[in-house]
Amino acid sequence: MKKTFCGYISIVGKPNVGKSTLINTILDKKISITSRKSQTTRNNILGVKTDEAHQMIFLDTPGIHMQAKKTLNKVLNHSALSVIEDSDLVLFLIQRASLQEQDREVLQKIIDTKANAICVFNKVDQVQNKNELLPIIQEIDAQYSFLDYVPISALKNEGIDDLLGCIKQALPENNHLYPAEAEEKEMPDNFFISELVREKIIRSLGDELPHETYVVVETKAMEEKMLSIGVIIYVARDSQKSIVIGHQGSNLKRIGQQTRLELEKMLNKKVMLKTFVKVNKNWNNDAQYLSSLGVGSNHDSS
Ligand SMILES: Nc1nc2c(ncn2[C@@H]2O[C@H](COP(=O)(O)OP(=O)(O)OP(=O)(O)O)[C@@H](O)[C@H]2O)c(=O)[nH]1
Ligand SMILES: [Mg+2]
Structure with missing residues (x-):
């Protein structure tokens, strides 16, 4: 019997880092809405990608925002944080060559849960000199062992194949949970x-x-x-x-x-x-x- 791999992968990060853009690019279709404004996503949105032996079940989450006052924001944070624990793999998204307070707070959640995680630098199309990423990688690496550090541009579809390769490496051996046709959706719900x-x-x-x-x-x-x-x-x-x-x-x-x-x-x-x-x-x-x-x-x- 050929081995199969399958797992839940959650995409987490502060508001506006490009989580929904990434899930749309990976699935090559729009399943999650995006905008320039923070906290666009409200629900955990699920998309499935099957590539022969590997099935990846992605969860887009609302941007984690620590200074949540309104009930809506608290509910959003709770739902984003709870998926970290339930995932086989977490993609921690940060943007460009900057690590801000809000990113550190999300990082802390990943450290607390000891999640299997990959650190993804998004929007590198806006980084002139990729060496700028190195001190940030060092700073993060001193705090937690991520499986990989991957620079991408979700918008320009750069680095996505590398990222998918790293994700597949990290998937547990499991039967596929979704039939291949589950990926095709005709009538929008x-x-x-x-x-x-x-x-x-x-x-x-x-x-x-x-x-x-x-x-x-x-x-x-x-x-x-x-x-x-x-x-x-x-x-x-x-x-x-x-x-x-x-x-x-x-x-x-x-x-x-x-x-x-x-x-x-x-x-x-x-x-x-x-x-x-x-x-x-x-x-x-x-x-x-x-x-x-x-x-x-x-x-x-x-
Ligand atoms: N230049 C550039 N812009 C990007 C990239 N990825 C996303 N963006 C832009 O960043 C903005 C936010 O993207 P979203 O995908 O909505 O971000 P999000 O993390 O889902 O945001 P919330 O749902 O609000 O937490 C949009 O204007 C995207 O077009 C990228 O790789 N490069
Ligand atoms: Mg979003």
Whole structure:
């Protein structure tokens, strides 16, 4: 019998280091939304890559943020930290040639859990002289023995094959948990559609607002050659409702259009998308409400 290898690999790091970009690049498709703003990812998002004998089950996590005050941020941190313990391998992401306080805090969690881990330097396309990485590697190596140090650019798809090679070396011998076809997803589930809308909101609106929104898919129907979808964007205050809608509906129109175009390209099908904006006060401080939405937990597909 040929040996098979399989394991859970979690991608952790401070907000905005490129965790979601990395998982999308590895899987060669978009499964997790990304943006320039911190704390874009809310759930642990799972993607599977099988390469002959090796099956890698990746978990994208919300950026770990130690100064969490709001309940939402606490829930996000908890879910990111708990996966470290449950993983066979952890990818610790840092960016460029810098190790900041927030990175050190995440590093400390890895040290505490004694996780099997690879240290990944992302965004090296923005590092002129790769020697700048050496003192950081020395500093980290003095604190913990990582299996490898791998420089990559998730955005430019550089160093990814090297990284995959290191990951495969670290996978435990195990039967594959997912059938190969689990990797193909035809109809996007409600979670993915709502994430796509949230990505467009985050990318096009102000810095604070995006974290005060959540999106629910109300209706989804395959009509004759056309996918028809209705979504509700919830915000925490009336003033935010006006921001999301914009002057004469311009923002909402743009958000809807960008989402629709991306879905059409993915599905190769016409999409009709209706968007509504509603106010739900203080939602992001209500932990019970958050968990009912699945925020901060592994989501089930709809
Ligand atoms: N130049 C460069 N930019 C990158 C690279 N990887 C990611 N980015 C950018 O960094 C920003 C953050 O990327 P995300 O993938 O959303 O980061 P994240 O770690 O998932 O962020 P949170 O979910 O908020 O914790 C985006 O604007 C990406 O395009 C890279 O290799 N090089
Ligand atoms: Mg992310």
